[in-house]
Amino acid sequence: MLAPTPCVSFEQAYVDVLRHVSEDYEFSNAPRGNASRECIGVSFQLADPRQRTLFLAARKVNPVYHLAEALWYLGGRRNLDMIAHYAPRRRADSRDGATIDGSAYGARIFTPTSTGISPFEQALSLLRSEKDSKRAFLPVFRPGELDDSASPDVPCLLGLHLLAREGRLHMVAYMRANDADRGLIADVYSFTLIQEFTAALLGLELGSYTHHVGSMHLATGDLPRVARVLAEADDRAGGGPRFTVPAMPCDTGWAHVRTVLEHEQLLRTNQVQHTAADVAALGLPPYWQQAVLLFEAHRQIVHCTADPVDPQLLEALEPGLRWQLERRWPARMPARSVRR
Incomplete structure (x- = not known):
């Protein structure tokens, strides 16, 4: 086909x-x-x-x-x-x-x-x-x-x-x-x-x-x-995509990948924790900040099982990523209506 x-x-x-x-x-x-x-x-x-x-x-x-x-x-x-x-x-x-x-x-x-x-x-x-x-x-x-x-x-x-x-x-x-x-x-x-x-x-x-x-x-x-x-x-026939995905910056290079992988390891092993403001201050382009925000959200889901994911962190995520998280882990989301 x-x-x-x-x-x-x-x-x-x-x-x-x-x-x-x-x-x-x-x-x-x-x-x-x-x-x-x-x-x-x-x-x-x-x-x-x-x-x-x-x-x-x-x-x-x-x-x-x-x-x-x-x-x-x-x-x-x-x-x-x-x-x-x-x-x-x-x-x-x-x-x-x-x-x-x-x-x-x-x-x-x-x-x-x-x-x-x-x-x-x-x-x-x-x-x-x-x-x-x-x-x-x-x-x-x-x-x-x-x-x-x-x-x-x-x-x-x-x-x-x-x-x-x-x-x-x-x-x-x-x-x-x-x-x-x-x-x-x-x-x-x-x-x-x-x-x-x-x-x-x-x-x-x-x-x-x-x-x-x-x-x-x-x-x-x-x-x-x-x-x-x-x-x-x-x-949904004819409705088109719910969300669009942002373009990767044209000046992206290996340094961005290495930096995100470094933060991924620290967050996966629960050695650090980030607020949305912390991620914004890392010096990464907004596109790659989204990757770190996503790994921080997952850190909270895995390591902070008694608390919902930080609402400000979720608000800093692209709408499409936020929508996917809300449906994958609805019980870990803040007490508010889930976006349609």
């Missing part, structure tokens, strides 16, 4: 994919005991990759996890303690209880190889020197991935393809498999954020994002929730 025209937002593409796989599936199977519906060769394209998140009440996403995973990738990390803090289920992906290998895509893309330079920096160097290059591919899936049939963590991502054209950076992601209701949401968020970050480093505008999947599937246990999501989408 290839959309004849690009979708404006990921939410639109997500709903289209859910409908396609749940209603027009080609196969019903249960690899490794996981009963699912499956379509082979599913693709879509986003005209505006910034609209990378969902605002559907029936699908309560975790915006903190999505941001943390994207930063975990950009940091080139494999450590389990960071990513499992936001998604404990990721512990099942680890062999040694301390690191993740296959799905630590950032470690494969952003870590220097034996040449002393990372695949990412090689690709950027190529795009700076060779206009219209087709070679800037970031491989993730490696020979030998299938050597251990009992591996808990075979990469779903084959690789990311960067294409600079007429002042814009386009990206194409190639996946061997994707869960349409789970992994797809986090993957598109992370990959498009990496795309936008790369565009900033190259001084390019953001282009389209294309997502190709060999096996797009839905767990049969998730079908009731999928039905609720599709019903909500039908009720």
